[in-house]
Amino acid sequence: MSDAMTNAAEFTVSEIAQAVKRTVEDEFGHVRVRGEISGFRGQHSSGHAYFTLKDENASIDAVVWKGNWARLTFKPEEGLEVIATGRLTTFPRSSKYQIVIDNIEPAGAGALMALLEERRRKLMAEGLFERDRKQALPYLPRVIGVITSPTGAVIRDILHRLADRFPSHVLVWPVRVQGDTCAPEVVNAIEGFNALLPDGKIPRPDLLIVARGGGSIEDLWGFNEESVVRAVAASGIPIISAVGHETDTTLIDYVSDMRAPTPTAAAEAAVPVRAELVGYVDDLGSRQRQAARRMSSTARDRLRAAAAGLPRPNDLVATQRQRLDHAASNLFTGLRHSVQDRRVAFSRIESKLSPRVLLSQRQEVAERLKNLSLRAEAGLRKSVDRTRLTYDPRAERLAAAAQRLVERKRSLFETIAPKLSATALQTDLVHAQIRLAPLAARLMAGIAQNLTDRRSALNQSGKLLASLSYKSVLARGYAVIKDDAGNLVHERAALSPGDGIVIEFADGEVGATVAGSPVIKKKPRPPSGGGTQESLF
Incomplete structure (x- = not known):
């Protein structure tokens, strides 16, 4: 049968594609699909994930739009079996159907445990x-x-246990302990505590x-995130992990400096019992005092034993006292003989000490001193002249040699100055990069957080604008009337x-023209179920 004789309808490719799209979306408006993630390479530059x-x-192809990605409580990972919730649709350009995902959850605890074990092996291989x-x-x-x-109740248990054992100064950094914001908030808390100064406010x-x-493994999943594990490993402050009950194990337990089975046990491990510590110190003080008394008693006994073996003090000095008495008795006689001997010696030289002899000696010494001066x-002038003749030529040669040395130093400095400047500049650049790298990281983190806050504020403002806009009123069947100038018409009298x-x-x-006369006075509303309604037109 020829084409001219058939009565089959003719469709374009776009019409067929749109019809298939409507059929798929109407039939599979909301589905849950279980399968293994394959081909996941992270978010696209546009923010979407494919x-x-x-x-x-x-x-089946899957896509997570940029707006839904931030709301996912569980992010997709390559090879993980998940249950995806969304709607089926088609992509007309390539004649493919795909699922637009609104939420992702792991397919049972087994999938989470497999992911947890894989992550644990990876971090263990890094030595964390x-x-x-x-x-x-x-x-x-x-x-x-x-x-x-x-x-x-966790913070109350910790504070109560610390107050019982040893009251300490406690700083609490509030965070969410489950959900998609748990991991970044815990990371910020650890880094924030490490950034505090020891002598700061x-x-x-x-x-x-x-x-x-x-809680369940899903509730504790925030403490299995890789970012939290790395933050704990990088902390300069010792960390005790007390996540879950004694049977619960998270990755933070492996990397922390100590793992406590419960929060109360963490408080007990953090501080000793004050009463026991006071008793221990008192016991040490008592033992120290007893040891000091025993040492003093022992030393006193040894001193007494040593003193018993020594001779009496009077016996030690008796001989020396006798020698002193004998010397004192001979001292007067010796002084008298010494005076007589000195008198005889002075009488022998008395004749040589007349004034005339002394004056002659003084004049002779003065004359010799004048000649010597x-x-x-x-002689001093001659010595200076000889020294000048010796050192003046040397001084001239020394000045010429110093000038030549200065010229060589200047030439050497001019040769290495460019290299020295480039090396110094490169060193300054390296130091500047080292100082600016942490500032740049903090700046980028601040910019990202600021963009997130601005985006959230913009979304809230958009929702508020949509709720207050008159467009939603028009969608319920109402209409707005404007005059030729575009002004709103509030009353019938204005027409x-x-x-x-x-x-x-x-x-x-749509444009219209007022055909009838406006009625200023309102007429009674006709009874329900009958009568007619007056129109302006």
């Missing part, structure tokens, strides 16, 4: 769980930082406690026959 869900017999890198806990921390929810903690009550002045008006509906505007 991958494939597959099982042993088939596969090694015992050698763990820090020792301070015996008596002055300040303790607690990272947990401020409204749960807020003291830097000596010990951190990361605590949470028990004249000779000394002439006259023949005036041009514009009526705005939800799907567009």
Whole structure:
């Protein structure tokens, strides 16, 4: 049969594609699909994520739009079996169907445990769980930082236990302990405590406690995130992890410096019992005093034994006293003989000490001194002249040599100056990069956080604008009337026959002309179920 004789309808490719799209979306408006994630390479530059869900017999393309990505409580990972919730649609350009995902959850606890074990092996291979890198806990921390929810029973248990054992200064950094914001908030808390200065207005903690009550593996998943594990590993403050009950194990337990089975046990491990410590100190003081008394008694006994073996003091000095008495008795006689001997010696030299002899000797010494002074002045001049003749030529050669040395130094400096400048500049650039790298990282993090806050504020403003806009009123069947100038018409009295008006509906505007006379006075509303309604036109 020829084409001219058939009565089959003719469709374009676009019409067929749109018809298939409507059929698929109407039939599969909301579905849950279980499959393994394949081909996931992270978010696209546009913010959307594309991958494939597959099982042993088939596969389906999947897409997560940028707006839904931030609201996912569980992010997709390559090879993970998940249950995806969304709607089926088609992509007309390539004649493919795909699922637009609104939510992703792991396909049972087995999938999460497999992911957890894979992540644990990866971090263990990097050496983050090694015992050698763990820090020792301070015996008596002055300040303790607690990272947990401020409204749960965990913080009350910790504070109560610390008050019972050893009252300490506690700083609480409030965080969410489950959900998609748990991991970044815990990371910010750890980094924030480490950034505090020891002598700042807020003291830097000596010990951190990361605590949470028990729950399912999904509830505790925030403490299995890689970012949290790396933040704990990089902390300069020792950390005690107290996440879940004794049977619960998270990755933060492997990397922390100590793992406590419960938050209460973490408080007990953080500080000693004050009463026991006071008793221990008192016991040490008592033992020290007893030891001092025993040492003093022993030394006293040894001193007494040594003193018993020594001779009496009077016996030691008796001989020396006798020698002193004998010398004292002979002293007067010896002094008298010494005076007589001196008198005889002076009488022998008395004749040589007349004034005339002494004056002659003085004049002779003065003449010799005068001659020596004249000779000394002439000799000094000769010595200076000889020294000048010796050192003046040397001084001239020394000045020339110094000038040549200065010229060589200047030439050498001019040769190496460019290299020295480039090296110094390169060194300054390296130091500047080292100083600016942390500032750049903090700046980028601040910009990202600011963009997130602005985006959230813009979304809220858009929702408020949509709720207050008159467009939603038009969608319910109402209309807006404007005059030729585009002004709103509030009353019928403002219209006259023949005036041009514009009526705005939800799907567009239409022009109209007022045909009848406006009625100023309102008429009674006709009874329900009968009568007619007066129109302006």
